[in-house]
Amino acid sequence: MNKDIVIDLKDISVAFDGQPVLKNLNLYIRNREFITLLGPSGCGKTTTLRVIAGFLEPDSGDVIFDGASCLGVPPHKRQVNTIFQRYALFPHLNVYKNVAFGLKLLRLPAAEVERRVEEMLRTVNLTGFERRSVASLSGGQQQRVAIARALAVRPRVLLLDEPLGALDLKLRKDMQMELKNIQQQLGITFIYVTHDQEEALSMSDTIVVMDEGEIQQIGTPKDIYDEPKNAFVADFIGESNIVDGVMLADFRVRFAGMTFQCVDKGFAPSERVDVVVRPEDVDIVPPGSGVLQGTVTSVTFKGVHYEFIVDVQGFKWLIQSTDVQAVDDVIGISIKPDEIHIMKKSKYSDLVGDYSCFSDEFEEMSNPETDSEEEEE
Amino acid sequence: MPQSKGILSRVYTALILLFLYAPLLVMVLFSFNSGHSTAVFEGFTLHWYQELARNLDAQKVLKNTMLLAFAAAVVSVVLGTLAATGIDRVRRKWAKGLLLSVTNLPLMNPEIVTGVSMMLLFVFAQQLLNRFFGLEVRTLLGFGSLLAAHITFCLPYVILSVLPKLRQTDPHLAEAAQDLGCSPVLAFFKVVLPSISTGVFSAFLMAFTISLDDFVVSNFTSGSEFQTLPLYIYAMTKRKVRPDMYSLSSLVFFAIFALLILSNVLQARAEKRAAKQK
Amino acid sequence: MRKKNSPWLNAPYVLWSALFILAPLALVAVFAFTDQAGRFSLASFEYIAQNQQLYLKTFGDSLAYALEATVICLLLAFPLAYFMANARQRTQRLLMMLIMVPMWMNFVICTYSWRSILEDHGILNTALAWLHGLVSKEAFRPPALLDTPGAVVLGMVYNYLPFMILPIYTVMSKLEPSLTEAAQDLGANRWRVLEQVVVPLSIPGVVSGVTMVFVPSVSTFYISQKLGGGSSLIGDLIELQFLGSAYNFSLGAALSLILMAIVLVCMLVMKQFSDGEESAFVV
Numbered sequence: 001m002n003k004d005i006v007i008d009l010k011d012i013s014v015a016f017d018g019q020p021v022l023k024n025l026n027l028y029i030r031n032r033e034f035i036t037l038l039g040p041s042g043c044g045k046t047t048t049l050r051v052i053a054g055f056l057e058p059d060s061g062d063v064i065f066d067g068a069s070c071l072g073v074p075p076h077k078r079q080v081n082t083i084f085q086r087y088a089l090f091p092h093l094n095v096y097k098n099v100a101f102g103l104k105l106l107r108l109p110a111a112e113v114e115r116r117v118e119e120m121l122r123t124v125n126l127t128g129f130e131r132r133s134v135a136s137l138s139g140g141q142q143q144r145v146a147i148a149r150a151l152a153v154r155p156r157v158l159l160l161d162e163p164l165g166a167l168d169l170k171l172r173k174d175m176q177m178e179l180k181n182i183q184q185q186l187g188i189t190f191i192y193v194t195h196d197q198e199e200a201l202s203m204s205d206t207i208v209v210m211d212e213g214e215i216q217q218i219g220t221p222k223d224i225y226d227e228p229k230n231a232f233v234a235d236f237i238g239e240s241n242i243v244d245g246v247m248l249a250d251f252r253v254r255f256a257g258m259t260f261q262c263v264d265k266g267f268a269p270s271e272r273v274d275v276v277v278r279p280e281d282v283d284i285v286p287p288g289s290g291v292l293q294g295t296v297t298s299v300t301f302k303g304v305h306y307e308f309i310v311d312v313q314g315f316k317w318l319i320q321s322t323d324v325q326a327v328d329d330v331i332g333i334s335i336k337p338d339e340i341h342i343m344k345k346s347k348y349s350d351l352v353g354d355y356s357c358f359s360d361e362f363e364e365m366s367n368p369e370t371d372s373e374e375e376e377e
Numbered sequence: 378m379p380q381s382k383g384i385l386s387r388v389y390t391a392l393i394l395l396f397l398y399a400p401l402l403v404m405v406l407f408s409f410n411s412g413h414s415t416a417v418f419e420g421f422t423l424h425w426y427q428e429l430a431r432n433l434d435a436q437k438v439l440k441n442t443m444l445l446a447f448a449a450a451v452v453s454v455v456l457g458t459l460a461a462t463g464i465d466r467v468r469r470k471w472a473k474g475l476l477l478s479v480t481n482l483p484l485m486n487p488e489i490v491t492g493v494s495m496m497l498l499f500v501f502a503q504q505l506l507n508r509f510f511g512l513e514v515r516t517l518l519g520f521g522s523l524l525a526a527h528i529t530f531c532l533p534y535v536i537l538s539v540l541p542k543l544r545q546t547d548p549h550l551a552e553a554a555q556d557l558g559c560s561p562v563l564a565f566f567k568v569v570l571p572s573i574s575t576g577v578f579s580a581f582l583m584a585f586t587i588s589l590d591d592f593v594v595s596n597f598t599s600g601s602e603f604q605t606l607p608l609y610i611y612a613m614t615k616r617k618v619r620p621d622m623y624s625l626s627s628l629v630f631f632a633i634f635a636l637l638i639l640s641n642v643l644q645a646r647a648e649k650r651a652a653k654q655k
Numbered sequence: 656m657r658k659k660n661s662p663w664l665n666a667p668y669v670l671w672s673a674l675f676i677l678a679p680l681a682l683v684a685v686f687a688f689t690d691q692a693g694r695f696s697l698a699s700f701e702y703i704a705q706n707q708q709l710y711l712k713t714f715g716d717s718l719a720y721a722l723e724a725t726v727i728c729l730l731l732a733f734p735l736a737y738f739m740a741n742a743r744q745r746t747q748r749l750l751m752m753l754i755m756v757p758m759w760m761n762f763v764i765c766t767y768s769w770r771s772i773l774e775d776h777g778i779l780n781t782a783l784a785w786l787h788g789l790v791s792k793e794a795f796r797p798p799a800l801l802d803t804p805g806a807v808v809l810g811m812v813y814n815y816l817p818f819m820i821l822p823i824y825t826v827m828s829k830l831e832p833s834l835t836e837a838a839q840d841l842g843a844n845r846w847r848v849l850e851q852v853v854v855p856l857s858i859p860g861v862v863s864g865v866t867m868v869f870v871p872s873v874s875t876f877y878i879s880q881k882l883g884g885g886s887s888l889i890g891d892l893i894e895l896q897f898l899g900s901a902y903n904f905s906l907g908a909a910l911s912l913i914l915m916a917i918v919l920v921c922m923l924v925m926k927q928f929s930d931g932e933e934s935a936f937v938v
Contacts (some may be wrong), residue, residue, distance in 0.1 A: 076555045076561075082552070082556045088550050090550060093574060101554070101567075105559060394754075396816075401757060403772055404765075435661050459667060459668065460664075460668030461826075485917065485922065487870055489890050489893055490874070490911050490915055493907060494679030496897060497682040526675075528671075532878075576708075581935075592877070607761055607762070614733075614764075622764065642750070
C-alpha cells in the first residue's frame with residue numbers, strides 16, 4: 001500500500017433516480033497533490049467531491065481515507081473540508097465568527113482560536129475585516145473568508161467546488177495564483193472541481209478529465225494537452241482539429257487524402273483512428289508548397305494572433321497564426337510529424353473537432369462561466 | 378405603476394375603512410357609556426372599566442385564553458418547524474404533494490367541520506376508553522382537547538410560513554456547518570435556525586393571534602370546564618352583553634393596535650437599515 | 656441541491672396529522688353513516704331527504720347568501736386593492752395594518768356590535784332620521800335593518816372582506832411596474848391597462864380571495880343567529896346537532912359531509928379559473 005495516497009476511490013457508482021451519475025469510478029489522490037476534476041456540467045465531478053466529503057453515500061464502491069474505509073463516517077467526522085460553490089458563509093455571523101466556527105467546535109482554548117483565526121485571515125489578506133458582516137463583503141473577499149474558514153481547522157484535504165465560478169475574470173486569475181500559493185505554503189491536498197480547462201491547466205499537478213460519470217483521462221496538464229486519449233479530451237482541453245484517419249503502418253498515417261509522417265506507433269495495420277492537430281501547430285505556407293491546400297472562409301483577430309477557418313476539401317480546419325490572410329485566399333498547409341497526434345477511435349469520434357459551424361457565440365454557449373453545476377437535481 | 382393620488386381613490390379607501398371600523402368604534406364608544414344600553418349613548422363614564430377590574434370571571438377567562446394561545450403557539454411552532462424541515466427534504470414528488478395536501482386540509486376545510494370532527498374524535502376516544510379499558514372518563518373535552526385542536530389549526534400556518542424561508546436558505550449552509558464539525562442536529566440549531574428565524578418568529582406571532590381569536594373550533598372542543606374569551610363573550614351574547622365586555626374588547630383592540638404600530642415602526646426601521654447597508 | 660432525507664423528521668408530524676386531521680374527518684364519515692348503536696345506517700340522509708323542503712331552503716339560503724357576500728366582497732375589494740398597490744410604500748404598509756386590525760378583533764363581539772348600528776332605533780336609523788328631518792316634515796318610519804337577509808350578508812361581508820382584499824393586493828403589488836409601462840408604451844390608456852393587464856394578472860389573487868370568503872361564509876353559524884333573526888343556515892343546523900337542543904351527532908355529521916361536498920365542488924370550479932396558476936396564499 002502506497003503510503004503517499006490519502007484518498008482512494010474504488011469502483012464508486014452513484015445513481016440519482018435510476019440515472020447513473022458515476023460509473024465505477026476509480027481514482028487515488030496523493031498527499032499534497034493539487035488535483036483537478038475537470039469536465040462539463042453533469043459529468044459527475046461535483047458528485048465525486050460530495051462522495052469524498054461524506055454528503056453522499058455511493059451506491060457501491062469504497063472510499064479509503066488514510067488506508068481505512070470511511071464509508072458511513074458522517075461529514076463532521078471526516079478530515080476533509082469543503083469550499084462551496086457559492087461559499088455558504090453563515091450570514092448571521094461576522095467574518096471572525098465564520099472563521100472561528102470550526103475551531104470552536106474543536107473546543108480549542110479561546111486564545112488558540114483567536115490566534116488561528118488571525119493567522120488564517122493574514123494568510124488570505126483579510127486582517128482588519130474581523131467585525132465586518134459577510135454580506136457587506138465583495139465576492140472576492142467572501143471567497144477568501146470561505147478559504148480561511150475551511151483551512152482554519154487544518155484539514156488533511158481541501159475540496160473546492162468551482163470556488164472561482166462567481167468571480168469576474170480578472171479576480172479569478174488573481175485568486176488562481178493565490179490558491180496555488182496557499183496550497184504550496186500549507187502543504188494540504190487540494191481536490192479542485194472546475195469546468196474551466198484553462199484554470200485546470202494552470203493550477204493543477206494532476207488533471208482528471210471526466211464526462212458522463214466516467215474518467216476520460218488522468219495526467220499532468222502537459223500530458224493531457226499534448227497526448228489527449230480520445231476526441232472528447234482533445235476537444236475539451238483547448239482547440240483541436242480532429243480528423244478521421246487510417247494508420248497505414250507505424251509512424252505513417254493517412255488523412256485528408258494525403259499520407260503524413262507521424263511519431264505514433266502500435267496501432268493495428270489499417271486501423272481507423274482520430275487524428276488531432278492543434279490549431280497553433282498548423283503552419284501556413286504559400287499555396288502549392290504545403291501538403292494540403294484550402295480556402296480561408298473566416299478570419300478573426302484575437303489580439304496576438306489571427307484565427308482562420310480554412311476549408312480543406314469540405315472539412316473546416318481551425319488554424320491560429322500571426323500571418324495575415326484574407327477571406328477567400330487560397331493557402332497551403334503543412335504539419336510537422338511531431339505535431340500530429342493519433343488517438344484510438346471512441347464514442348466521441350465524429351462528434352467533435354469539426355469547425356464547420358464554429359463561431360465565438362457557440363464557444364460561449366458551450367462554456368458558460370456562470371454555469372452552475374446542478375447535477376444532483 | 379403610476380401613482381394614483383386621485384380624490385376618488387382616497388374617498389373610497391376612507392369609506393371602506395369606515396365600514397371596517399364602524400363596529401369597533403361603536404364598541405369603544407359604548408364602553409364609555411354611562412347607561413346600561415349598548416344602543417343608546419347616555420354619557421361618558423369609566424364605570425365599565427372599573428367593573429371589568431372587579432370581574433374575576435372575565436379575568437380568569439382572559440388568563441385561560443392567553444395560556445392556551447401561548448401553549449398552542451409554542452408547541453405548533455416547534456412541531457411545525459420540525460415538520461417543515463422534514464417536508465423540505467422529502468424528495469419523492471408524490472410524498473411531498475401528499476404531505477402538503479394534508480397540511481392544507483385544515484385551511485381548506487370549513488372551520489365548523491374541523492371543529493365538529495375534532496369534537497367527534499374526543500367523544501369517540503372517550504367512549505373507547507370507557508368501553509374497552511373499563512375507565513370512567515366523563516369527558517375528554519377541556520384544556521387538553523382545546524390545545525390539541527388549536528395546535529392542529531395553527532400547524533399549517535407555521536409550516537407555510539417556515540417552508541419558504543427554508544427553501545430560500547442555501548442548502549450548503551447546513552453542509553458547511555457539518556463540514557466544519559457540527560453534527561446534523563447541531564448544524565440545524567447553529568446555522569439553519571438563525572437563517573429561518575424571521576419565519577419562525579412570525580409563525581409564532583401568527584399562531585398566537587389565531588389561537589387567541591379562535592371561536593368556531595373552540596366552540597366545539599372546549600367542554601364546559603375551560604372557557605376562552607371568545608366563548609365567554611359568545612355565551613353572553615346569547616342573553617345580553619354587559620358593557621364591561623365592550624371595555625374588555627376595547628382594551629384588546631388598543632393592545633392589538635399598539636402592537637401592530639410597534640411592529641410597523643420596527644419593520645420600517647429594519648428596512649431603512651437594510652437600505653443603508655446596501 | 657440534494658438534502659439528506661431523514662424519515663424521523665417527518666414522523667411526529669405525520670403521526671399528528673393522522674390522529675388530528677385524518678382520523679377526525681374519517682370519524683365524520685363514520686358517524687354520518689351509522690346510527691346510535693354504531694350500525695351502518697342511512698337514516699340521517701333519509702331524514703334529510705324526507706324533510707327536503709326545509710333542508711333545500713337552508714342549503715339554498717346558505718349558498719345564496721355566501722355567493723352574494725363573495726360577489727360584494729370582490730366588488731368592494733378589487734378597487735381598494737388596486738388603489739393600495741399603487742399607493743406609496745409607506746401608505747401601503749399603513750393601509751395593510753389598518754385592514755389587519757379588524758381581522759384580529761374578536762369576531763363575536765364585532766358581529767354583536769353591528770346590532771347596535773342596525774337596530775330599529777340604532778345608530779344608522781338615527782342618522783337616517785336626522786337626514787330625513789332635513790328634507791321632509793313627515794314622521795320618519797325607520798326601516799327594519801336588523802334580522803333581515805341583508806343584515807346577514809352584511810355581516811359576512813364585514814367579517815370576511817379583509818380576506819378578499821389581502822390576496823388581491825398581494826398579487827397586484829407584485830406585478831412588475833414594467834408590465835403596465837410596457838402596455839402604456841404600446842398605446843393602452845389607463846382603462847385598457849386595467850382591463851388587459853391588471854385584471855387578468857390578478858386572477859390568482861381573486862381566486863384565493865373568493866375561496867377565503869366563500870368557504871367561511873357558506874359555513875358560518877353565528878352571523879345568521881345574531882343578525883338574521885331566527886333564520887338558520889347550514890352552519891346553524893350543524894351546531895344545533897352537536898351543541899344545541901337537537902343533539903343528533905349522526906345528522907350533524909351527515910350535514911357536515913354535505914357541507915364539505917358543497918365546498919369541494921366550489922373549490923373545483925374555482926380551480927378551473929386559476930387553471931394551473933398557483934393561487935396566492937395569504938395569511
